Amino acid sequence: MFIRIRQFLNQFFNKSRTINNEPLNKVSLIVIILIDIFILINVFTGLDDISRWHISPNQAYPCYAEWQDYLTQTNKDKDYEIIRRSLTHSINNQPSFQQTYQQVEAGHLGKVSETCLNYAADKDKIKNPENRQIIQTIDQKQTKVNNLDQTNRQIRSQYDSTLLEKIAGQPREQSINAVGAEKAKLELEQNQRNISILKKEISNLKTELITKPESVGFIAFLQDDDKFKTVKKGYQQSSFWYPSIQLAFQSLFLIPLIFIALLVNKFTQARRYGLISLISWHLLVIFFIPLILKIFEFLQIGVVFQFIFDIVSALFGGLLFLISYVYILIIPLVGFGIIKFMQKVVFNSQVQAANRIQKSRCIHCAKKIRPHDIYCPHCGTYQYIECPNCHNVTYKHLPYCKECGSPQNSTN
Structure with a gap:
């Protein structure tokens, strides 16, 4: 070998x-x-x-990954989250989900799953101005909640410092904090009430969104095991x-x-x-x-x-x-x-040798030689070999002796 x-x-x-x-x-x-x-x-x-001529599995079944992710989630807000993802990037001039799924078929072999196209059609029903407005309102209220939380963290840090100053008996005019302990406490309580109100409003908006008929239909589609x-x-x-x-x-x-x-x-x-x-x-x-x-x-x-x-x-x-x-x-x-x-x-040396001998060429270098040349004048290769049966000279690399027709050793 x-x-x-x-x-x-x-x-x-x-x-x-x-x-x-x-x-x-x-x-x-x-x-x-x-x-x-x-x-x-x-x-x-x-x-x-x-x-890439034939569409890939992800292109043929574009809904599979998102659908599987939804089914494996244990988050109680997963219904809202998948509806939100359908609305977050929705723009008026953007193609529908169904059109986006079908675009991969253009110039390619293969078809997009009919079930995924139905899935996309249900997602497209959710993409309406009213639902987008609800998402924007939720985002605005969530931003207010985040800002209030940030304010409360700053107030708490100042409140803790003011309490230490008060315990130490330091006069108020010498305090490094702009807000006193009593005022900080009142502001914290007010902010906390506002946060609770905003969170309740957000929860109500989420409930409103997922109970819309188009959302209920989409969630029912997602929960269909078959x-x-x-x-x-x-x-x-x-x-x-x-x-x-x-x-x-x-x-x-x-x-x-x-x-x-x-x-x-x-x-x-x-x-x-x-x-x-x-x-x-x-x-x-x-x-x-x-x-x-x-x-x-x-x-x-x-x-x-x-x-x-x-x-x-x-x-x-x-x-x-x-x-x-x-x-x-x-x-x-x-x-x-x-x-x-x-x-x-x-x-294949036998095929090459047969072609070269038929055309009066050297079996090694393939250059033109005369039929009676024993050695190649170009490379010096001996053109013949002795037949083991009749002991006459015959052509190298050919399967049979030209004198007696007996089989030749193919390794010669």
Whole structure:
């Protein structure tokens, strides 16, 4: 295996820095690298764009997170808080919640959940001028409460200091506080009464808001378990399949590029178009890099990962670190399979030798030679090998002897 990996790497780097087996000069190599970087950036940009073509689970079920947060809250004011959030940012010219949800469908694949659209429609009913006015009034009264609380804290600090001065027998005219203890006490009591009145008014306004018909309908919608279960199930299924959909679209973007680059590389190698062959080879590598990275990324979050996760969970319970062991075993095997594929298809010495012999070219450097040349005059490579069966000379790397037709050792 290690010998094959070393051969693969040697062939890879040789193809990446030579034109017709002639090494590139440093300037040309720098230019090629800069082109590679530019194309790679654009490939990843294209992959990012196409991966967003299908709407995400959060876009398909935009109500799920807010709905789930509401159901898990234990705050007694949660009905008021969710209605308030629906009104806080509402502006006259702002699109409705339903329009906002549906906007993600434009130019994308996938549909927004019908239940979430109904959810948005109920939220839109709450967004009326009367309810916005109630929220503004609540905010104004709450601001007054906060100001009074701040004033009381300042008065208390002065009141405590005045009491200490009084206990110590210090004359009032020598006090560092502008307000006396009696006056401070009266002001504290008055402010506290005002705070109580304001808080009661705020409570009444909140009750008025959440008992409005549109608010009651919205809260009833939120408390419908069947509707939420439908959204939750759809969101979970969408989250499960979304990585696979993204990989499919990313593959759809990359595979035609890989196929075209491979065809151009094969064609230009056969025609001895060295520079185009080199560039097409670099393009082929550049297109393969993100594909391999996306496949590994998918293996960490996609259907395969979920399948392994479910098996490990069922067999070993909480020992989920065993998933790492599974990947440590699988990934090298996948890498070995890729290398074998590259050796058999891209770097197949028998296929290359057959093409070169048919065109009277050196089996090593692919330069033109005469049919009776035993050694290549360009690189000095011996073109033949002795047949182990008839002991006549036959072509290297071809599967059968040209004299007796017996199978040849494929490693020669």
